[in-house]
Each structure stands twice: as structure tokens, then as C-alpha cells.
Amino acid sequence: MITLNHYLIVAAVLFVIGMIGVMRRKNLLMLFFSTEILLNSVNIGFVALSHYLNDLSGQIFAFFIIAIAASEVAVGLGLLILLYKRKNTVDLDVIQNMHG
Amino acid sequence: MAHPYFGVFFLVVFTAIAFIATTTLSAFVGKKLAARETEKLKLSIYECGPETSLQPNKISAQFYLYALLFILFDVEIIFMFPWAVDFKILGMFGFIEMVTFIFLLAVGFVYAWKKGALEWHSMK
Amino acid sequence: MEPVKFDLVALNLNTIMPMLITLGGALFILIIDLFKKLDKQFYVTVSMATMLLAIYAIFQINSAGRGFFDVMLVDGVAVISQLIILGASVLFMPLALTGFRFREFKFAEYFAFFLFMIAGFQFMVSTDNLILIFLGLETGSLALYALIAMHNRQKSLESALKYFTMGAFAAGLFAFGSMIFYGITGSVEIGQMKTVIEGNNFSNMPLILLGTAFMIAALGFKLSIVPFHTWTPDVYEGASAPLAGYMSIVPKIAGFVVALRFFDFLAMADDGVVQTLLWIAAVATMTIGNILALVQDGVKRMLAYSSVSHAGFVMTAILMGTTQAHVGMFLYWTLFLFTNLGAFAMLWISRHPSKQFDIRYDHPFTKFSGMVKINPVAAVMMAIFMLSLAGIPPFAVYWGKLYLIGAAINSDHLYLALIMAINSAIAVYYYLKLVVFMFLKDPSQNDGTIYNMNGTFPLRLVLIVAAVFVIASIATIEPLSAFIQTHVVASGF
Numbered sequence: 001m002i003t004l005n006h007y008l009i010v011a012a013v014l015f016v017i018g019m020i021g022v023m024r025r026k027n028l029l030m031l032f033f034s035t036e037i038l039l040n041s042v043n044i045g046f047v048a049l050s051h052y053l054n055d056l057s058g059q060i061f062a063f064f065i066i067a068i069a070a071s072e073v074a075v076g077l078g079l080l081i082l083l084y085k086r087k088n089t090v091d092l093d094v095i096q097n098m099h100g
Numbered sequence: 101m102a103h104p105y106f107g108v109f110f111l112v113v114f115t116a117i118a119f120i121a122t123t124t125l126s127a128f129v130g131k132k133l134a135a136r137e138t139e140k141l142k143l144s145i146y147e148c149g150p151e152t153s154l155q156p157n158k159i160s161a162q163f164y165l166y167a168l169l170f171i172l173f174d175v176e177i178i179f180m181f182p183w184a185v186d187f188k189i190l191g192m193f194g195f196i197e198m199v200t201f202i203f204l205l206a207v208g209f210v211y212a213w214k215k216g217a218l219e220w221h222s223m224k
Numbered sequence: 225m226e227p228v229k230f231d232l233v234a235l236n237l238n239t240i241m242p243m244l245i246t247l248g249g250a251l252f253i254l255i256i257d258l259f260k261k262l263d264k265q266f267y268v269t270v271s272m273a274t275m276l277l278a279i280y281a282i283f284q285i286n287s288a289g290r291g292f293f294d295v296m297l298v299d300g301v302a303v304i305s306q307l308i309i310l311g312a313s314v315l316f317m318p319l320a321l322t323g324f325r326f327r328e329f330k331f332a333e334y335f336a337f338f339l340f341m342i343a344g345f346q347f348m349v350s351t352d353n354l355i356l357i358f359l360g361l362e363t364g365s366l367a368l369y370a371l372i373a374m375h376n377r378q379k380s381l382e383s384a385l386k387y388f389t390m391g392a393f394a395a396g397l398f399a400f401g402s403m404i405f406y407g408i409t410g411s412v413e414i415g416q417m418k419t420v421i422e423g424n425n426f427s428n429m430p431l432i433l434l435g436t437a438f439m440i441a442a443l444g445f446k447l448s449i450v451p452f453h454t455w456t457p458d459v460y461e462g463a464s465a466p467l468a469g470y471m472s473i474v475p476k477i478a479g480f481v482v483a484l485r486f487f488d489f490l491a492m493a494d495d496g497v498v499q500t501l502l503w504i505a506a507v508a509t510m511t512i513g514n515i516l517a518l519v520q521d522g523v524k525r526m527l528a529y530s531s532v533s534h535a536g537f538v539m540t541a542i543l544m545g546t547t548q549a550h551v552g553m554f555l556y557w558t559l560f561l562f563t564n565l566g567a568f569a570m571l572w573i574s575r576h577p578s579k580q581f582d583i584r585y586d587h588p589f590t591k592f593s594g595m596v597k598i599n600p601v602a603a604v605m606m607a608i609f610m611l612s613l614a615g616i617p618p619f620a621v622y623w624g625k626l627y628l629i630g631a632a633i634n635s636d637h638l639y640l641a642l643i644m645a646i647n648s649a650i651a652v653y654y655y656l657k658l659v660v661f662m663f664l665k666d667p668s669q670n671d672g673t674i675y676n677m678n679g680t681f682p683l684r685l686v687l688i689v690a691a692v693f694v695i696a697s698i699a700t701i702e703p704l705s706a707f708i709q710t711h712v713v714a715s716g717f
Contacts, residue, residue, distance in 0.1 A: 038395075058412070061412060211255075
């Protein structure tokens with residue numbers, strides 16, 4: 001029997017995976033994947049909770065998160081292409097110029 | 101296990117530990133499996149022949165633009181599904197709202213078109 | 225089922241009018257760019273007109289309340305913060321009319337993005353629905369990333385990427401935090417969350433704390449609260465000076481309003497854990513921001529850390545939770561707006577589009593040494609803004625500091641008031657360091673024009689407006705705080 005907890009656990013596991021992916025931040029593409037995992041893990045949780053609570057606003061939230069994730073990737077990929085054209089790499093450590 | 105969400109609480113911590121363990125393990129295994137320094141000579145080109153170099157990126161940046169536009173316009177469809185399901189109940193007002201929404205998408209589409217993002221060879 | 229009846233009056237279109245105007249202006253700029261190439265003067269004029277129209281529309285909202293199926297919530301706090309957002313934008317927009325040609329202003333998209341960003345932050349402050357807050361936050365932030373990246377410097381792309389990374393992470397945290405609160409309360413509206421959580425008397429405290437932690441982290445990235453402040457100096461340094469100044473004002477006031485709506489009732493929980501968390505965050509932010517600002521060589525980085533510290537200072541208003549504190553928060557931010565506008569505009573007016581003053585920084589402290597001897601007007605202007613930031617009477621920020629420290633004493637946070645006072649004293653050191661460089665050191669070059677080489681009439685006008693406001697704040701402080709007071713009290717904070 002699959003209960004609400006199972007869904008929430010999947011959401012939490014995916015969220016942690018995404019979080020670790022963001023924190024490692026080596027490769028910019030990997031970072032985008034990680035943020036997608038982050039946001040989509042939240043979607044799973046929202047839809048499961050929405051079903052459990054019999055309330056639609058959770059699913060609406062999930063819709064908007066999908067849209068936001070898409071536009072975030074669009075902006076991010078734009079930046080990535082710009083970076084690749086200038087530096088020929090998508091490695092975040094290479095571009096590190098500022099510190100202090 | 102008194103609380104219904106206790107499992108989530110516990111598993112956030114648990115998965116963090118499990119994930120760090122697996123990543124360390126995979127890094128360790130990867131290091132063991134990867135080509136060692138000593139094998140470089142074995143893998144190098146014998147005697148003559150050109151050095152194999154990585155092919156420079158030949159994929160046109162236009163592909164990325166297509167992908168971006170596809171993602172954006174594709175995802176917007178999800179907002180039409182709820183409206184389509186409850187089309188009759190939402191009535192005229194819902195229809196006007198959806199027309200407004202599609203109009204805004206159309207503005208974006210015209211913008212992309214006019215800027216030459218949809219043309220194959222423009223490459224500005 | 226019967227078709228749902230919609231009433232146009234019940235929609236209360238007034239509440240959404242300011243955002244519709246800014247969005248319409250942005251679309252207009254985008255569309256007109258497709259058919260005719262126009263110069264930046266035109267776009268600046270259109271943007272200014274749009275924003276002024278939006279301000280006018282805000283004053284037309286007479287029935288404060290909900291609109292658009294109860295999603296919009298335009299109360300006094302929303303009105304003030306929208307006025308701050310639009311006012312700041314109106315003041316920052318003319319900085320695009322520079323003497324030199326910069327690459328980003330050639331594109332109509334720059335101005336369209338600017339207006340989209342404003343609309344996003346407007347939505348963020350005038351709702352208590354987490355979905356719309358999230359949408360507004362992302363609309364504003366995504367436009368801001370693109371704006372930063374448009375500046376033609378290698379560093380700008382780097383800083384846009386850094387900001388993007390942090391922002392994407394913060395978005396994930398915000399979504400997860402909202403999910404936890406949705407799980408606890410079954411609602412995505414802060415007002416209903418408050419009712420439910422107070423109704424069962426904070427019975428789910430561990431989960432509430434988990435959600436609060438996510439929310440503090442998510443908003444902390446936007447507000448540059450320690451330990452989430454690490455991006456701030458790099459991003460400010462890479463962005464162009466007007467955008468850096470803008471970033472230190474507008475996204476933060478939007479974040480503060482969300483934090484105010486969200487943490488106001490959570491901080492009042494009996495065991496006071498949330499309040500302690502906020503206390504630690506605020507104190508750490510102002511202290512660490514101050515200490516790091518002490519050791520900077522670049523003026524822009526120094527200002528970045530100082531804005532971190534100012535954010536910590538204002539953060540205290542949320543944990544105090546009294547009306548006086550909330551009034552102080554908006555008052556402080558209005559005064560800080562004009563001062564920071566002046567400081568960053570002074571950096572902008574001395575910027576060359578391609579040359580950098582030295583290898584590492586555009587604006588190192590040494591650039592300003594002996595400035596009073598070769599360009600006295602600019603030096604005096606800069607000194608006024610620095611003294612105001614330092615909180616020296618009678619300049620603007622002093623009154624804000626006074627108001628907030630007074631609020632802390634009145635709400636029995638004596639230690640907090642003491643820490644705030646000590647921090648204000650530390651801050652004086654690094655602002656005066658620049659003043660000392662300008663007034664007491666010998667000039668490093670003979671050419672006084674480098675301090676206003678980018679200047680044009682609009683830029684000077686903005687600077688004069690900022691300077692006049694900073695100096696004359698002693699006269700405007702009374703009506704300003706009365707205005708804010710009525711609006712804050714009307715919305716029940």
C-alpha cells in the first residue's frame with residue numbers, strides 16, 4: 001500500500017539529490033539538471049499532498065512550478081551559450097575571477 | 101513514529117548520508133577504474149599518424165535556440181489543460197482569459213520570429 | 225454543473241492595474257522594437273512614463289483589499305512597498321542616459337526586462353498567495369539575471385551566473401518550504417496558514433520549524449542574510465553600478481515584505497524559537513557584513529557588504545513585530561534608497577565603458593584619493609552620501625537608525641538595541657575611510673574630470689535629487705513617517 005508518506009519520502013530524497021548536485025556545482029549543465037530535480041521533487045510532494053488534502057491549489061502550484069522551471073532553464077541556457085561562446089567551457093571553476 | 105510526517109523528517113537526514121556515501125564510493129570506484137597514468141603510453145598513437153584531436157563544437161547555436169523556444173511554448177500548454185477540462189463551467193470569462201493568454205504567447209512568438217530565431221541560416 | 229458567474233466589479237481590477245500598466249509598457253517596448261529601431265532616449269521616456277502612470281494607478285486604489293478571486297491583496301504595506309519599488313525604478317532609470325555608449329542600452333530588451341522585473345516585484349509584494357509570490361519572485365529574478373548579463377564585461381557574465389545559481393537554489397528552497405506549509409495547513413495563502421496554525425496552537429512545531437528554516441534560507445538568499453550572503457559582493461562587483469544599487473534596494477524590499485507577511489505570526493509563537501532564529505540571523509548579518517566591509521579595497525565591494533549589513537539592521541524590525549518597528553523598516557528603506565542611489569550613481573558617473581581604473585577594481589579606494597583637490601563638487605557629494613550611510617546626523621539614514629533603535633528599546637529588546645548601536649559605530653569607520661581618502665590624501669592623478677566623465681544632465685539631476693533628499697531629510701521625516709504609519713496601521717502590521 002502506497003501512502004502519502006511514500007510520496008513525500010520520494011520528494012525528500014529527490015530534493016536532497018538535487019541539493020547535493022547544486023552544491024557540488026562543477027559543471028553548469030549538471031547544475032541545471034540539479035535545479036530541475038529540486039523543483040520537480042517539490043512537484044511530486046505538492047501533487048501528493050493536494051490529493052491527500054482534497055484541495056486543488058497544490059496541483060495549481062505544481063503547474064506554475066513546471067512553467068517557472070522551464071523559464072529558468074531558458075534563461076540559464078541562454079547564459080550558458082554566452083559562456084560557452086566566450087570561454088569554450090561550461091566548467092564553473094574556470095570562470096572564477098572575483099574573490100576577496 | 102507518532103507523527104505522520106516523521107518519515108520525511110528522518111529520511112531527509114538519511115538520504116543525505118546515503119547520498120554522500122554513494123558519491124564517495126562512486127568516486128573511489130571511478131578512480132580505480134579510470135585509465136591510469138601508466139596506461140597513457142599504451143593508449144597513445146603508434147609511431148605515426150595525426151594526433152586525434154577533439155572535434156570542435158560544430159553544432160550550430162541555432163539548435164539551442166530551437167530547444168529553448170520549444171521548451172517555453174511546449175510547457176505553456178499545461179495551462180490550457182485545466183481550462184479545457186472545465187471549459188463549460190468557466191464559460192465566457194474563462195474563454196476570454198485563455199484568449200488573452202494565447203495572445204500573450206503569440207506576442208512572444210511574433211517576437212521570436214521577427215528576431216530571426218526561427219530562421220535556419222540567419223545566425224546573427 | 226452551472227457555469228460560474230463572474231462579475232467584473234468583484235474582480236476589483238484596480239488592485240492589478242499598476243502591474244498591468246508596467247507589463248503593458250514592457251510589451252509595447254518589445255513590439256515597437258520589432259518594427260522600428262529607436263534610440264535609448266525614447267525607451268527611457270516610455271519606461272519613465274509607464275512607471276509614473278503605474279504610480280498614479282496605485283494612488284487610485286481607494287478600496288484597499290482583495291481582488292482577482294482573492295489572490296491579490298493590496299493593503300497598506302503593499303501600497304508603500306510598491307511606491308518604494310516604482311520610486312526607486314523611476315530614479316534609477318535615467319542612469320541609462322549616460323555620456324558614454326554602453327552596450328546594454330542599445331537593446332530595447334534591456335528596458336522591457338526592466339519593466340517586467342518591476343512588475344514581478346510588484347506582484348510579489350501585493351499578494352499573500354504563495355503561488356503568486358513565487359511567480360513574482362521568479363519573474364523579477366529571471367529578468368534581473370538577464371539584465372546583469374547584458375553588461376559588456378567578462379565579470380558581468382560571471383556574476384550573472386553566480387546570481388542565477390544562487391537564485392535557482394533559492395527558488396527550490398522556497399518551493400519546498402511552501403510545500404511543507406501546504407502540508408501542515410492545507411492552504412497556500414499566508415492569511416489562512418496563520419488562522420490554521422494559530423487555531424491548533426502551533427501543535428506541529430517541528431514541521432513548522434523545518435518549513436521556516438527553508439523559508440528563511442530562500443528569502444535569505446534574496447535579502448543577503450548571513451550565511452546566505454556570499455554571492456552579494458561578487459554579483460555587485462560584476463553588475464553595472466546602477467543595477468548593483470538597484471539590487472540592493474528593490475529585490476530586498478520585496479523580500480522584506482514577504483518576510484514580514486510570513487514571519488510576523490510565526491515569530492509570535494510562545495516558545496520563541498523562530499524569533500530567536502531571526503534574532504541570530506539579523507545580528508549575524510549586520511555584524512559580519514560590517515566586519516567584512518572593513519577589509520575591502522574596492523568601493524563597490526565595500527558598498528555591497530555595507531548593504532548586507534543594512535539588510536541585517538532592517539531584519540530586526542521583523543523579529544520585533546511591533547507597529548513602530550514595521551514603520552521603521554519602511555522608513556529606513558526609503559531613506560536608504562536615496563542614499564544608496566546617490567552612492568552608486570557617483571560610481572556610475574565615474575565609469576569608463578572599456579577602461580578599468582586598475583587591474584582588479586573599477587573603483588578602488590585609491591581612485592578617490594585627494595578627490596577634493598581636483599573635483600571638489602563630486603567629492604562633497606560623495607562625502608554626503610557616505611556620511612548618510614554611516615548614520616551621521618542630520619543626514620537621511622540617521623533618522624532610520626534612530627527610529628529602529630527606538631523601536632527596539634520600546635519593545636524590550638535592549639541587547640538588540642545595544643548591538644545595533646555598536647554596529648552603527650563600527651560602520652562609521654569604513655565609510656569615513658573613503659571620506660578620509662577623498663579629503664586628506666594627496667591626489668593620485670591631476671585629471672579631475674575622471675570623476676564625472678560619464679555624466680550627463682539626467683545623471684546629474686538624479687544625483688542632485690538624491691543629495692537634496694539626503695540633506696533635507698530632517699524636514700521630510702515627519703510627513704514621511706506619518707504617511708507610512710497610516711498605511712502600515714491600516715493593514716494591521
